[in-house]
Amino acid sequence: MRLALIVVLALLLAACDQNMDVQPKYSEYSRAPLFRGSVLRLPPANTVARDDLEWERAVTTKPALSAELLGRGQQRFAIFCLPCHGAGGDGDGIIVHRGMPRPTSYHVDRLVTADDQHFFDAITNGYGAMYSYAARILPQDRWAIVAYIRALQLSRRASIEDVPPDERAKLRVQP
Numbered sequence: 001m002r003l004a005l006i007v008v009l010a011l012l013l014a015a016c017d018q019n020m021d022v023q024p025k026y027s028e029y030s031r032a033p034l035f036r037g038s039v040l041r042l043p044p045a046n047t048v049a050r051d052d053l054e055w056e057r058a059v060t061t062k063p064a065l066s067a068e069l070l071g072r073g074q075q076r077f078a079i080f081c082l083p084c085h086g087a088g089g090d091g092d093g094i095i096v097h098r099g100m101p102r103p104t105s106y107h108v109d110r111l112v113t114a115d116d117q118h119f120f121d122a123i124t125n126g127y128g129a130m131y132s133y134a135a136r137i138l139p140q141d142r143w144a145i146v147a148y149i150r151a152l153q154l155s156r157r158a159s160i161e162d163v164p165p166d167e168r169a170k171l172r173v174q175p
């Protein structure tokens, strides 16, 4: 009885031979009888996919500064950048303690005076040893992260005069 079961199981397993390499499918460069060309089609000349325009707009339009944007930036920063750049942006994240080259602190003059695009581009294209985050962070979120980095930088250089007068009293209250 047990032998029969083993034989049946062995036969069943032997039938599971189809893997992803041999499944029936078109591959991009094979010939497609329907089109008299390859499966991969060229878009008609002078066409622009609608999504591309939206994407382009998100890349080139910096969203207006708001508490919501900063909140989003803070959250995305904590997920994607903090492990290397550290919570304060000093370049002392946990991965750096484990051997990653230490990134320059966001608080050096060169990066305080660098424009927003420098940060956006580093996220998009990577920078030296840092790899690109283009595939993981949407353009809107890249701008949100840039806004949050600006807030981090300001937090080290702001004076009490930068705070609106009616908000100053709150800062003097001991927690």
Ligand code: HEC
Pocket: 077, 080, 081, 082, 083, 084, 085, 095, 100, 101, 102, 103, 104, 111, 118, 119, 122, 123, 127, 128, 129, 130, 131, 133, 137, 145
């Ligand atoms: C895996 C570690 C790591 C992560 C995660 C990371 N970075 Fe970096 N980053 C680096 C390193 C290392 C450098 C310096 C690279 C070099 O100089 O070769 C760097 C450089 C930079 C620079 C350029 C600084 C300069 O000197 O001009 C910016 C801006 C930057 N990172 C922003 C970010 C942001 C924003 C995120 C999150 C979206 C992020 N990084 C995530 C490691 C990381």
